[in-house]
Amino acid sequence: AWAEEAVFYHIYPLGLLDAPLRNDHKSEPVERLLKLIDPQEGWLAHLQELGVTAVYFGPLFESTTHGYDTVDYGVVDRRLGTNDTLRRVVREFKRHHIRVVFDGVFNHVGEKFFAMQDILEKRESSQYKTWIDGLKFGPHGKIDYNCWGGFKFLPKLNLKEPAVAKHLLDKVRYWIEHFELDGLRLDAADCVDLAFLRTLREHCYALKRSFWLMGEIIHGDYNRWANAYTLHSVTNYEVYKGLWSSCNDKNMFELGHSMQRQFQTEAGKYYGLYLYNFADNHDVNRVISTLKNRVHVFPLHILLFTIPGIPSIYYGSEFGVQGKKGVGSPPGYDDAPLRPALTMAECVGGKPPRFHPDLVPVIQKVAKIRSESAALKQGSYHTVHIASEVFAFARVHESEMVVVAINISGFEKTIPLQLSKVAGLTSIPMGPQSKLVDVLNNGDSFGLLDAEEEVTIYPTWGRILKLTL
Template sequence: MSRWYENTVFYHMYPLGMVGAEKINSASVESHGFSGLERWIPHIKELGCGAVYIGPLFQSMSHGYDTKDYSHVDYRLGSDEGFKSFIEECHKSGIKVVVDGVFNHTGREFPAFQDIRKNRENSRYRDWYQNVDFYGNTHFNDGFSYGAWRNYYELPALNLRNQEVREYLYDIIRGWIRNFNIDGIRFDCADCLDFEFIKETRRITSQEKQDFWLMGEVIHGDYSRWANGEMMHSVTNYELYKGLYSGHNDFNYFEIAHTVKRQSDENGGIYRNISLYNFVDNHDVDRIASILNEKRHILPVYILLYMLPGVPSIYYGGEWRIEGRKINGSDDGLRPALDLEEMTIAFGRDDFLETIKRLGKIRKENPVFAEGNYKELCLTNRQYAFARISADAAAVVAVNNDTNRSHMRIPVPVACTEAAELLSGKTVKPESGFLEVELEASSGMIFKLL
């Protein structure tokens, strides 16, 4: 039986962007951002999403990752009570809430860092940050140097090997669970975090809430170093993300299939026991609708996102195929303000939007896509079919990246009398152990074997 975070679809919200918050925080600004975000909850539920990942949202000075106060939500979004109300409304709709844990670094306005600036060698917080050197300096001319995330000195790096720092953060996490009733944490820069800190966080959060979920931002490396029984439950699957867009741009399904087989194949996939967090865009990378050379490829891309092993996530606006790119190093184009009512009117019953809803429904009603083993069935540069097989169910997924209609002859992986195509509602009967199907250009099919 899969756990909630394995058999769900996430909706990824970047709240400061969604509400059009000011770029620089000001305590004088009264915001009702959370009440605006609450209006998204019925839409998220209609998409078939059972969880939101929302963040960053705690007190910061600019983009949200320069934390000033871990205990309170950002003024630009509203009040702590407003956030509690948002979570309560999500829970009433059966939606879990996961927040950003920015624990690798703080902003320069964080009280401990300000104390070091003021009291220097006499500061009780001098060991709260990495490599503090009072004989050094930075371009801020503080009269000392310090470790920072990727040498970006606006984000001084916390010393997570300092027990006092760790205990402080553990108390913060307990407070988030007890005061806000969150259901999980996404670790920002998880590949920079101290392993013992992650292990202890896993232990503490499991005590606070048995089904609490920990997911981490990891780009490169062996994902099982961070996602395992002692540490996090999942990490961001950047390896598959790259394959999903380049495999379509290059008309090369071998790239995607190689990645999935390496990760999830039932006969030796190195992450087959881990539900990785899958996505096709997020708040840090160009949107998939901007990356794809052939815009129609967005349909098979999303079919694969939902039906391949792992936990699928939609980045807000993706359901409407909005575009966005980094420009001159700025992420603003990836994090736009969106008015839900305007988007609803503009897109109405858009075919792609309706397909996203159907994919969410299919995923929810067929646990085989969370629990089933992966098995490759057939593969060419432009056509790809695979099965998901569990003890009591089986499904076949086929996609076509060709610009032309294509015929596929797909071997049936288990005995069955017919196959129900879940997107169209049509049925196909196997012939001599094969499904003979016609796929339209840039399309896909999902079969439940009966």
């Protein structure tokens, strides 16, 4: 239940902390992770001021390059520090009431993973030959196996092999017990065996009942992975795309359609699920680089914190950090521009065009509004009004109702709310004395009967209207 009310901050440690692109697997550990809790660096204080209650860390364990080519699930990547380093960091985050989620990269490993190395050395004689999916030995020393994305340096684990499952589950137990972990994000979850996910869910529940599992899913029916038996949540890529695309195309019907399809009362396809919402992440272009009109970053983030689901901010994007895949990156590291090294000093002091400093206070405000509203965290969803550049919807929890109205145009827009005609809102007591108070804009107030006829929304901005009886 904690994740349903959380505001996440997504950190890609190898990038943020300026780790070398490659691990030489022999250097002494460098405790870069400690920068995250160093008061002089300012990251922890910033997260608290932003309203963050949970952090999702990208890959932390020993790997050769980007972290998703795991070498050892039990040892922190030497480019980031040691196991004791990570334990100190997690404990400090939790002391500041911020929960911690790790990346669980269980679909595949790196070539230097011990089982793969044993197979390459001993071939058919290796005791680990059942650990790699689709493994085949050919003549003249050739070897073939399934891998992720066609990349042979990412051999796919055979999760149906009991010894593999035990190895991974033992590491998860260690992470929970040693690091006091609160949850896992499952990388490439669409490729992970569903039976393994069920076993993982049972295993984690037995160790820690509040443990949360979220999977990276890009396409398909999210119910296949997020349900009572496998994962609690998945990445909502449909809404990720709708957030920026609706702005770029001046077509709020796209996002409105997704909201209705996913969450409109009990008919919504994902009604009752709390999906993981985001504007960008370590795999896609930074949102400020995706938007045609950068001022749309404001209504977009109002939406991110008020639509159904769990909002997440990718490190640096609250400052408008830019980045496009493959633009200015070293050969073979197309994702590097999405995962830059940053310091809080340069972010706070940053100016356009590299940074967008006005976004931070907006996120702080909408995060606070969300934290104080059960309707925005847990409420049902009801479409109120959609036009090409205007979108309004209501969130309802018990007797609390909040109406969100967004305007992406460069001019004021006036719309009728007509809440009395919206299906699903008839149970809310709305009398002639009722008012809608705008908690986003200094308490602007509208009589409910007047709002039936018209509410004006500022350009490229929005209103968050709370019903007062």
